[in-house]
Amino acid sequence: MNKTQCFKAAGAVAIVAMLTAAGPALGAGQSPMLDALVQSGEIPPLEERLPANPLVLDAESIGQYGGTWRMGMNGGGDNGLIAKTVAYEGLVRFDREWQTVIPNLAESWEANAEATEYTFKLREGVKWSDGAPFTSADIAFTVEMYQDPEYAASSWIDNINNPATVEVIDDLTFKFKFNRPNGMLMDEMASVNGIHITSLQKAYCSQFHPSYNENAAADAEAAGFSSWALHLQDRCAWGWETIRFANPDLPTLYAWVLDQPLTANASRVTWKRNPYYWKVDSEGNQLPYIDRLDMRVSQGGVEELTLAALNGEIDFQERHIATNVNKPLFFDGQEQGGYHLGAVIPSASNTLVFQLNFSHDDPVKRELFQNRDFRIGISHAIDREEIVDLVFTGQGEPYQVAPRPQSPFYDEELAKQYTEFNPELAIEHLEAAGLTEMNGDGVRLMSDGQPVRITVDVISALRPEWIDILEIMQLQLAAVGVEIELNNIDRTLFYEKRPSNDYDAQVWAGDGGLEVVQEPRYYFPFSDESVWAYRWAQWFNGTRPEIAEEPADWAQEQMELYRQIRSSSDPDERADLMRQILAITKEQFPVIGVSLMPDSYSIIRNNLRNAPETMFNAWLFPTPAPMDPVTWYFE
Amino acid sequence: MVGFIVRRFIAMLLTLLAVSIVAFAIIQLPPGDFLTSYIAQLASTGDQVDPRVIENLRAQYGLGEPFYVQYWKWITGVVQGNFGHSFEWKRPVWELIWGRIGNSILLEGLAVIVMWFVALPIGIYAAVRKYSLGDYLSTILGFIGLAVPNFLFALILMYLAYTWFGTTLGGLFSPEFEMARWSLPRVWDFLSHAWAPVLVLATAGTAELIRILRANLLDEMKKPYVVTARAKGLPEWKVILKYPVRLALNPLISTIGWLLPALVSGSVIVSVVMNLPTAGPMLLRSLTTQDMYLAGAIILLLSVLTVIGTLISDILLALIDPRIRYGAR
Numbered sequence: 024m025n026k027t028q029c030f031k032a033a034g035a036v037a038i039v040a041m042l043t044a045a046g047p048a049l050g051a052g053q054s055p056m057l058d059a060l061v062q063s064g065e066i067p068p069l070e071e072r073l074p075a076n077p078l079v080l081d082a083e084s085i086g087q088y089g090g091t092w093r094m095g096m097n098g099g100g101d102n103g104l105i106a107k108t109v110a111y112e113g114l115v116r117f118d119r120e121w122q123t124v125i126p127n128l129a130e131s132w133e134a135n136a137e138a139t140e141y142t143f144k145l146r147e148g149v150k151w152s153d154g155a156p157f158t159s160a161d162i163a164f165t166v167e168m169y170q171d172p173e174y175a176a177s178s179w180i181d182n183i184n185n186p187a188t189v190e191v192i193d194d195l196t197f198k199f200k201f202n203r204p205n206g207m208l209m210d211e212m213a214s215v216n217g218i219h220i221t222s223l224q225k226a227y228c229s230q231f232h233p234s235y236n237e238n239a240a241a242d243a244e245a246a247g248f249s250s251w252a253l254h255l256q257d258r259c260a261w262g263w264e265t266i267r268f269a270n271p272d273l274p275t276l277y278a279w280v281l282d283q284p285l286t287a288n289a290s291r292v293t294w295k296r297n298p299y300y301w302k303v304d305s306e307g308n309q310l311p312y313i314d315r316l317d318m319r320v321s322q323g324g325v326e327e328l329t330l331a332a333l334n335g336e337i338d339f340q341e342r343h344i345a346t347n348v349n350k351p352l353f354f355d356g357q358e359q360g361g362y363h364l365g366a367v368i369p370s371a372s373n374t375l376v377f378q379l380n381f382s383h384d385d386p387v388k389r390e391l392f393q394n395r396d397f398r399i400g401i402s403h404a405i406d407r408e409e410i411v412d413l414v415f416t417g418q419g420e421p422y423q424v425a426p427r428p429q430s431p432f433y434d435e436e437l438a439k440q441y442t443e444f445n446p447e448l449a450i451e452h453l454e455a456a457g458l459t460e461m462n463g464d465g466v467r468l469m470s471d472g473q474p475v476r477i478t479v480d481v482i483s484a485l486r487p488e489w490i491d492i493l494e495i496m497q498l499q500l501a502a503v504g505v506e507i508e509l510n511n512i513d514r515t516l517f518y519e520k521r522p523s524n525d526y527d528a529q530v531w532a533g534d535g536g537l538e539v540v541q542e543p544r545y546y547f548p549f550s551d552e553s554v555w556a557y558r559w560a561q562w563f564n565g566t567r568p569e570i571a572e573e574p575a576d577w578a579q580e581q582m583e584l585y586r587q588i589r590s591s592s593d594p595d596e597r598a599d600l601m602r603q604i605l606a607i608t609k610e611q612f613p614v615i616g617v618s619l620m621p622d623s624y625s626i627i628r629n630n631l632r633n634a635p636e637t638m639f640n641a642w643l644f645p646t647p648a649p650m651d652p653v654t655w656y657f658e
Numbered sequence: 659m660v661g662f663i664v665r666r667f668i669a670m671l672l673t674l675l676a677v678s679i680v681a682f683a684i685i686q687l688p689p690g691d692f693l694t695s696y697i698a699q700l701a702s703t704g705d706q707v708d709p710r711v712i713e714n715l716r717a718q719y720g721l722g723e724p725f726y727v728q729y730w731k732w733i734t735g736v737v738q739g740n741f742g743h744s745f746e747w748k749r750p751v752w753e754l755i756w757g758r759i760g761n762s763i764l765l766e767g768l769a770v771i772v773m774w775f776v777a778l779p780i781g782i783y784a785a786v787r788k789y790s791l792g793d794y795l796s797t798i799l800g801f802i803g804l805a806v807p808n809f810l811f812a813l814i815l816m817y818l819a820y821t822w823f824g825t826t827l828g829g830l831f832s833p834e835f836e837m838a839r840w841s842l843p844r845v846w847d848f849l850s851h852a853w854a855p856v857l858v859l860a861t862a863g864t865a866e867l868i869r870i871l872r873a874n875l876l877d878e879m880k881k882p883y884v885v886t887a888r889a890k891g892l893p894e895w896k897v898i899l900k901y902p903v904r905l906a907l908n909p910l911i912s913t914i915g916w917l918l919p920a921l922v923s924g925s926v927i928v929s930v931v932m933n934l935p936t937a938g939p940m941l942l943r944s945l946t947t948q949d950m951y952l953a954g955a956i957i958l959l960l961s962v963l964t965v966i967g968t969l970i971s972d973i974l975l976a977l978i979d980p981r982i983r984y985g986a987r
Contacts, residue, residue, distance in 0.1 A: 098943060100699065100746070175715045177708045247743075247750060253718055257748040266748050283837070287747045287754045290829060290836055290935055317833070322939035324930040326813060327828035330820045359824075515690040515948065518698040551701060566709060 051307035054088040056314050057298050066154070066298045069309060074148035076130060078302045082633045085304055086312035086656030092631075093317045093336060095328040096285075096292065097343045103642075104318065104342055105285070106215060106263035109294065111648035112276045113217025114143055115209060119635070119651075121537065121644045124213040128157070128221055128276065128301075138206040138592040145195040150299040151224050151274035159197040163189045164225035168232070169261070173252040176261035178219040179211050184565060204590030206597065210541060214643040219262045224274040228259035268292065278302070278311045278653045285320070292318040302653055311653035332626050335360040339634055339647065339655070341367050341625035347415060347488075353626065360626075365634070367623040370641030373424050373533025373616040374415070375492050376545060377401070378555035379477070380526055381613075382572050387471045388527065391456065393575070395612055400452035402441040402615050404503040405496055409444075411618050414491045418621035424545045424614050425605075427536035432601060437609040442616075449503045458504070467504035476506045480520060480529040483511045489530055492617060521557050522570060529554045533616060538643045540588065540601050546608045547581035548574055555614050581607050630658045659976065666972055670965045674958075678736070681957040682729050685950045691721050692745040692948045699947075719745060732951065736958070742951035744944070751955045755937065759959055761830065762936040765852060766925065769859035770917055777864045781871030782903060788876065800865035809927040812858045816932065819854075827854045828933040855932050859925055863917075871906055878902035908979060914971040919964045 053061075053069045060066045096104050114129040126132075129143040149157045166189045169180040180187050185205055190198040199208070211217065229235035231254050236242070243254035260267035267273065268285040279294035294316040302310045321328050325343045332344050333356040345353075345367065357363050379392035391397050407421035425438035458467035458475060466474035483490045490511065497507050507528075520526045531554070535542040543549045548556035548563055559574035561567045563582050574582070581604045588600045625647075627634050635650040693715055697707050716722050720731070735742055741751035780800075784793045819827045835847045878884065879902050887897045926938035937956055944953040975982050 098939075100943075100947070172710055172714050173718075175711050175718075177711050181708065183708060183710075248748075250718055252714075253748065265746070269747070287744065287749065287940065288757055288935060290831075290933075291833060322930050322933050322935065323943060324933065326816065326931050327826060327933040330816055330828070331826045334820060334824060334826050336826060513688070513946075514698045515688065515695040518701060519689050519694060 051303075052088075053298075053309045054296060054312075054314055056088070056296065060298065072150060072154075072299050073303065073309065074146045074150075074301050076146055076148075078127065078146070079305060080302055080310060080651050080654050081305045082651065082654035084632060085306055085308070086632060086654065087658075088312055088314065088656075090313050090657035091315040091317050092313050092338050092652070092655070093319070094340045095325075095331065095337060095343065096318045096320045097325055097328070098321060098323040100265055101320075102263050102265040102268060102285075105268055105292075106218065107342070107645040107648055108652060109277045109279055109316070109648075110218055110263050110275075111215065111645050112278075113212055113221055114145075115213045115217060117213045117644055117649050119638075119649060121639055121641075121649070124209045132209075134209075134592050136592065138204040138208070138590060139201045141199045141208060142192075143197055143199070145197075146301065147195055149276070149301045151276060152280045152297045152299055153224075153227075153274040154299055155224065155226055155274065156194075157221075157224075157276060158194045159191045160194075161223065161225045162197055162220060163191050164229060165220055165223045168223055168228070168255075168259075169219065171232075173255075174261075175252075175256055176219070176264075178216055178262070179208070180219055204592075206589050206591040206593075207541070214538075214541065215263075215645040216643070221276055222262050222267075223259055227272070227274050228255070231255040231258050276301070279316050282315070289320050292320060294318075300653070304654065312656035313652075332362070333360050335362060335628065337362075337626055338628040338631050338657075339625065339652075341365075341623060341640060341647075345623045345625065347418065347621065350624065353624070361630075362626050362628045365625040365627045366637045367625050367640045367646075368427075368429060368537075368637070369620045369623055370427075370537040370639055370644065371532045371534050371620045372427050372536025373422055373618065374419065374620050375489055375530050375617040376424050376533050377479070377496075377528060377530055377615040377617070378545075379528045379614075380524070380554070381556045382524060382558040383527065384524055387469050387473070391458075391469055391475070392527075394456045396452045397456035397458070398612055398615055399441050400449045400456060400458075400503070401500065401505060402612075403443060403445045403449035403452065404500050404505070405615075405617065406444040406499055407442055407618055409499075410492055410495050413495060414488050415618065415621055419618040422616055422619035423612075424533045424616040425536075426539050427619070430537050430539055431598065432539045432605060434605060434609065437605060440609065441612065446503055453503060453505070461504055465501075465504055466506050474506060475504070476508060478508045478510050478527045480510045480512055480517055480526050482514050482517050485514065486532065493530065496617075521551065521554060522567065524558070524570070526554075533620065536620065537639060538641060539605075540597060541643055543585070543601075543604065545614050547585065547604055547613075548578055549585070577607050577611050628657075632656050632658050662976065663969075663973065666969050670969055673965055674961060677961040678733055678954075678958055679729065681961070682732065682950075682954055683725070685945070685948075685953050685957075686725060686728075688948065690948065691716075692719070692950065693721060695946070695948045696745075732954065736955075741955040744949050744952040746944070746947055746949045746952070751952050754952065755940065755956055755959065758935060758937040758940050759956075761934070762925070762938070763963075765830075765855060765934065765936060766859060766917075768852065768856045769863070772856055772860040773863045773867060776860070777867035777871065780864075781868045782875065782898065784868060785872045785875035785879065786898060796868060800868045803861040803865035804869075806861070808858055808862055808924060809931050811861060812855070812928050812931045815854055815858065827851075830855075830934060855925075855928060855934055858928055858932070862924070867910065870909060874906035874909060875902055878905050904978065908975065911974050911978065912971050914967050914974070916964065917967065919960050 057066065061068050066072065113127055115124050116127040118125050128145060128149060130146045132141060132143045134141045145157065145159065151157055166180055166187060168174045169176050169178060170186065185201050185203045188200045190200060192198065231239055231251060233239040233251055239251040243251040246254055248254040248257065257266055258270055259273060265285065268281060271281040271284045278297055278300045280297045282293040282295045283289060283291055285292045296311060296314050300310060304310060329344050329349060331337055332340060333353065353364060379398065381389065381393050383389040383392055411417060411419050421442040423438055423440060423442060425434065426432035453467060457470055460468040462468055462474050469475055479493060481489050481493060490509065493509050497509065500507055517529065533545065535545055544552040548559035550560055550564065551557065553560045556574065556578065558570055558572035559578055561571035562574055584600050584604050588597045591597050623640060633655045635647065638646050638650050640646050693712055697712065700707055732742055743749065744751050744754055747754060780796045784796050787793055816827045819825050830848060830851050832847050835844045838844055884897060884902055887901060925936060926942055929936045929938040941953060941956045944956065
């Protein structure tokens with residue numbers, strides 16, 4: 024079933040209208056909540072608040088104003104929830120099928136043939152939540168801040184390999200220029216990373232920077248900060264940084280503005296509608312329909328949140344609570360709780376990616392881990408059906424680290440190769456890799472006479488099922504003479520071990536099942552998350568030249584292809600190049616997968632309208648925000 | 659008596675100094691610092707942080723300095739009432755923790771009171787009516803309370819409240835009272851929420867107290883002075899309450915100092931499960947994110963409370979037991 028069919032089958036997802044030529048009547052309606060404010064003169068009337076050309080969202084039905092969308096945050100550091108519900112307002116965005124890039128704050132754009140210059144035109148009359156106009160000057164200021172080394176933010180704007188420079192043409196028109204071709208810029212800007220460029224208002228944030236305010240350092244000190252940089256980061260934090268949502272004074276372009284901010288002691292984070300929001304429905308009514316958001320903040324556990332959801336105190340949520348184990352509970356509670364379950368398709372391809380360190384310090388292990396036969400042998404020794412049955416109650420199927428069936432890059436052979444459980448075949452391949460001898464304990468011996476013992480780093484706190492899977496794999500691999508040892512560690516240590524090259528193997532989930540071109544970490548040595556070839560990835564990215572290693576020829580070939588993708592402005596050509604990369608991945612089989620990440624689910628209150636019955640769940644495509652929660656309403 | 663308190667007080671300050679060094683050292687023991695854990699968090703969502711940005715941040719936070727320099731900066735600040743800034747929240751630590759510590763003391767204070775009110779009568783009863791039906795019942799209940807982990811009891815309570823009454827137990831206030839000032843309705847709202855965590859926190863301790871009191875009392879009741887008192891015709895309640903109970907309380911009072919830290923550390927999981935804004939979850943989070951000044955301040959304050967608790971129990975002991983008063987020269 025491909026992506027389109029899947030959505031048709033669900034049959035409930037509306038089609039997003041882009042800019043309609045026949046514009047609706049402007050200023051047709053606003054929330055009753057704002058009427059009093061207009062009458063008292065606190066805010067101007069609707070037609071003066073809306074842009075000349077507001078973004079029109081066509082939803083399944085025209086809604087009514089009012090209500091509070093209740094959801095839950097997990098612990099203090101759950102800024103991701105806000106990024107995925109409120110903060111996804113970049114210059115452009117993805118359509119609901121995650122296929123094409125469509126306008127958002129920018130009305131139109133064009134790129135030159137070399138993909139080094141992009142010209143954007145902003146919507147005229149869009150206003151920040153404080154009523155000040157949003158212009159090219161804000162974009163230029165944001166670029167300046169991101170590129171200031173004292174301002175701690177990293178993104179595509181200040182990417183050391185290809186930083187953006189901005190040229191302001193007029194109030195509404197500006198150009199991004201790059202030294203090297205940047206063919207994937209639009210995909211990057213439509214993803215969650217597009218939030219960066221629209222996150223700072225010049226008028227407000229410039230007061231904290233010494234270039235604009237000579238007293239910035241003194242002001243910072245008066246506010247209790249040791250430097251202006253810390254003060255700036257506190258008041259005007261980047262993109263979706265936690266501390267950003269602790270400042271209710273920061274002007275934004277979101278549909279809702281902060282009411283009770285996210286502080287260390289907040290038990291709720293609440294939002295109320297932004298009177299200056301710049302999107303309308305097809306009849307010209309100002310969005311959002313829902314007046315308020317209420318995010319209850321848990322103290323780090325999800326038990327209360329789970330019960331609240333069962334009790335009908337959550338209106339729409341997938342994050343945190345939709346675990347495999349809870350599914351029967353939520354299924355049975357539908358009637359009592361007044362909600363139903365929606366389908367959620369994860370973007371991750373695999374439940375567990377087994378990554379052997381190709382650049383191991385021990386030359387014997389390095390040679391062994393780079394040996395394709397060794398990896399094939401391990402793969403055939405895993406009884407994936409047993410793992411799916413025991414750990415995932417039968418949900419999912421044996422799968423390699425490969426694009427998901429919903430992806431246009433789906434390749435059955437890549438997804439299924441070597442997944443057959445066959446110990447004889449496994450032993451054949453292990454012997455072909457030179458592991459012919461065994462010691463008294465039945466463990467195979469490497470070329471230096473040492474037994475094959477692989478320590479696998481894992482963070483069970485992140486996904487408890489990893490331990491379950493690995494313990495089963497441990498028994499299965501022991502049966503063919505390969506010993507793995509589980510090393511359950513903290514996340515910080517997990518990351519520290521990478522640059523110091525102090526690991527045999529690490530496991531993680533299979534990101535990149537849908538976002539194949541943007542997140543190819545397992546298909547070739549792409550980023551720091553390509554743990555299997557961390558040092559090769561450094562060679563590719565140039566971030567830590569002191570530890571970079573020259574990759575194998577096939578990986579260099581892939582890197583070259585990816586460079587071509589980056590410099591191509593033609594989506595079809597990029598897809599074709601990506602398929603060539605995947606063909607090499609299939610041939611080389613760098614990492615071992617276990618099973619397809621099973622579908623998840625969302626809790627949808629029965630009186631919530633226009634909410635998606637089917638959606639993807641990803642980070643780059645920060646659902647549910649691309650499903651336009653501003654058009655949801657309560658009946 | 660005054661000399662006794664002064665000597666105790668000096669010992670207290672020295673202990674605190676030692677604790678502050680050990681606490682600071684332990685917080686620094688895990689590999690990395692706040693920034694590495696911050697980067698790990700960003701990286702798991704696919705963000706790549708430029709190494710130059712990290713270097714700048716490290717300098718801004720003063721994280722690159724040697725241990726003793728960082729400690730000296732911190733402790734001189736603490737003495738002046740400045741506990742430093744939380745890295746994660748970019749706010750003065752004191753501002754973040756006072757409300758939490760207050761909640762902890764309030765909740766756990768209530769738990770202690772409930773514990774004593776339930777445990778004392780039952781313990782005395784169980785000792786006086788040894789091997790009666792009531793003794794067996796309280797023993798059974800006591801051991802169940804002791805054996806069931808607090809967080810499990812909390813989960814069961816929450817689940818039963820959901821299935822039977824359709825309510826979600828958790829938190830300390832209803833949304834409308836969360837930001838309000840203290841008032842009678844707010845107190846009522848607090849009590850209607852707090853009974854569950856207080857019950858959970860009190861159970862294990864209650865069982866323990868019942869057993870200790872019963873055992874102590876049984877020892878005392880065999881002693882000749884009890885027999886004498888009885889022979890002299892004192893009413894039974896006076897015989898029991900005036901002498902053996904007073905002596906049996908000794909071990910209870912001497913452990914007041916440990917109650918608070920034990921409750922705070924024991925309540926971390928309960929607080930996480932029942933979503934209570936106490937110091938426990940904040941300590942847990944600050945340790946995992948390596949927000950060292952925040953974690954350090956919480957640990958230091960808990961030690962202050964422990965030490966003060968010990969001082970109080972010393973004074974109380976001296977008050978109720980002349981042997982201690984006069985023995986301490």
